[in-house]
Amino acid sequence: MAMNPNAKDAMEQFKMEAAREVGVNLKNGYNGDLTSKENGSVGGQMVKKMISEYESKMK
DSSP states (O other): OOOOOOHHHHHHHHHHHHHHHTTTOOOOOTTTTTHHHHHHHHHHHHHHHHHHHHHHHOO
């Protein structure tokens, strides 16, 4: 199943925003030169932001 192009673009923007927030120099395309720690910090920041957004909607 293919991802909706609008959703894909939004997720890419969200990922880049999270990377900037944790100080990781993420670029479009290949990022295989980043460490596991750097990649993990981006993913972790994305999860934190998603949880925070969900919690704010529950209030």
